[in-house]
Amino acid sequence: MFGKSAFAAATALCAFSMMMGGTALAKDWKKVTVGVEGAFPPFNSTSATGELQGLDLDVIKEVCKRATLECNIVAQDWDSQIPSLLSGKFDVVLTMGPNEERRKVIDFSDPYVVTPNTFLVAADGPLAKLPHTGENLSTDTEKGQKAVAEIKEVLKGMTLGASLSTSQLKFVEQNFGDVVEIKTYKSSEQVQLDIEGGRLDGQFDNVVFAQDRAAASNGTLTTSGPLLVGGIQATNVCLGIRKAEPELQAILNKALTDMSADGTLSELSKKWFKVDLAPAKG
Structure with a gap:
């Protein structure tokens, strides 16, 4: 008898707690x-x-x-x-x-x-005309994967920058980490300064940001490479x-x-x- 009563009481208490917990979680956002x-x-x-x-x-x-x-x-x-x-x-x-x-x-x-991702590079540098520049490609497709492989060949020995805690950094690490030196930065604007100063060959970043920085650089920077989506890219x-x-x-x-x-x-x-x-x- 006690077992049944205790079980019933516990069940009721659990249900009540869940109901009250649900009410507590339903926050009225102001x-x-x-x-x-x-x-x-x-x-x-x-x-x-x-x-x-x-x-x-x-x-x-x-x-x-x-x-x-x-x-x-x-x-x-x-x-x-x-x-x-x-x-x-x-x-x-x-x-x-x-x-x-x-x-x-x-x-x-x-x-x-x-928004897809692309490369921001020095306009007069070695990466100014990367393969598939301007093409919209997904790395989830065979064509996109082949394009990344072609770019990897060009990037060998280069130094690329990307911002900390970004999907662009993860993408560079996954796809080019064994052939390039990677420098990490607190912000994308810091990367841009190192490209302009010749301390960096390029930056992989959001195309809108890259185009904005290129436009504001008085011709010293340009975007290069395909417009990429897919994979770990966010x-x-x-x-x-x-x-x-x-x-x-x-x-x-x-x-x-x-x-x-x-x-x-x-x-x-x-x-x-x-x-x-x-x-x-x-």
């Missing part, structure tokens, strides 16, 4: 702290007066407006973005591309732009959030869906990139 690098133009940058600006800032401000969220935006080094998210310092991080490795530790919103640009935050994810996705449907994401992409890189409308 305010979020948002992390951003502030040094990755035109996605995000910091003006001479200390103002954060760029596509990411326009997107998150519009998301927060539509979602009636109070947003506190904080600039911080890129390689500390995910640790700060996981520790609770941030609720959202900007410019976050999903890949298999990141999906193990955080969740993502729907994408707000989709070319969907999303908002990163902690796992088990379904309410926040739904709020963010609702705002992004509405912004896609009414053309806001396309307009912001064209404003900052001069081309529409917004995701295809569902």
Whole structure:
């Protein structure tokens, strides 16, 4: 008799705890702290007066407006973005591309732009005319894999740069790590300075950033090589959030869906990139 009663009581208590736990987890989001690098133009940058600006800032401000969220935006080094998210310092991080490795530790919103990767190099340097320059290729295809193999031959003995904690760094390590020297940097802009100073042969990075830096270099830098997606590369640009935050994810996705449907994401992409890189409308 006691066994049955104890079991029933325990079952009821468990069910009650689960119900209460579910209620506790259903957070009513009113305010979020948002992390951003502030040094990755035109996605995000910091003006001479200390103002954060760029596509990411326009997107998150519009998301927060539509979602009636109070947003506190904080600039911080890129390689500390995910640790700060996981520790609770941030609720959202900007410019976050999903890949298999990141999906193990955080969740993502729907994408707000989709951008491939390419090389930023010295315009008068040995990598200025890499094979397949300007071609859109996926490394998940045989054609894309052959193109990467051709590029690898050209890169032998070169020095490449990439930012810490990026999918671009992982891609360079996986595909070229045995034939090139790899230098890592806190930010993409630091890599650019070393290319211009002749201390680096090239940088593998987001095509929008690379084209922006080339355009701002007065002819000293250029983009080279194919426009690559696939594999470990995180070319969907999303908002990163902690796992088990379904309410926040739904709020963010609702705002992004509405912004896609009414053309806001396309307009912001064209404003900052001069081309529409917004995701295809569902």
